[in-house]
Amino acid sequence: MASQTILELWPASGLEEIQTIIRAVYKQVLGNPHVMESERLLTAESQLCDRSITVREFVRTVAKSDFYRTRYFSSCAPYRFVELNFLHLLGRAPQDQREVSEHIVRTVAEGYDAEIDSYIDSSEYQAAFGENVVPYDRGRSSEANSKQVGYNRIFALDRGPAQIDSSVKTAQLVYAVATNSANAIKASSATVIGSGTEKRFKIVVRGSKFDSPRRISTTEYIVPASKMTPQIQRINRTSGKIVSITEIV
Secondary structure: OOOOOOOEOOOOOOHHHHHHHHHHHHHHHOOOOOOOHHHOOHHHHHHHHOOOOOHHHHHHHHHOOHHHHHHHHHOOOHHHHHHHHHHHHHOOOOOOHHHHHHHHHHHHHHOHHHHHHHHHOOHHHHHHHOOOEOOOOOOOOHHHOOOOHHHHHHHHHOOOOOOOHHHOOOOOOHHHHHOOOOOOOOOOOOOOOOOOOOOEEEEEEEEEEOOOOOEEEEEEEEEEHHHHHHHHHHHHHOOOEEEEEEEEO
């Protein structure tokens, strides 16, 4: 994954910037699809352009659209629906079985709209994105992961910019979440300029140096996908804070 650009709608944002935000919301919330002209939510787009709704409300409208419902609710098992809701709306993978079970129960008991609202109305969404930031992939940062296994799980769900989420119908995290274990990060079969080598990632870590005077240092690690888990474990053992993990493209 390339370095994340955070997009926010400002009072002075022009029409071109608003269109960029609209495209980014479609890409994030709908799972990197091709959106045909007939599938665009033109009324909601117009409301965002004239500022009668916020980006958060536009996200809600997209997540409740027939496009999203057909691809991720009607066509997927409940577990897959929930894990993709976490990815699309909170930008991270579910941390544990309690989180997943809570959302599956809500979907069954309260319905589709209540499940979507539970992410967008959450304090986590508000703290991460507020009213006017487009949701983005936060799963490679320490702030979004209370547990180390969260890093592995985001890679199981998000395999890069070429992935279209609706093409994968089966849940990716059932066993790992149920057993509270890490997903094995498999080497990518994608080629890099025809080389056939696996993907590499840059891990940025911030930590303290206990010398005099005490200093804060930032360190970057370049690791192949197959070595991600042991590297993250080593970082955690030294009390380093992972700032970001990005794919080197």
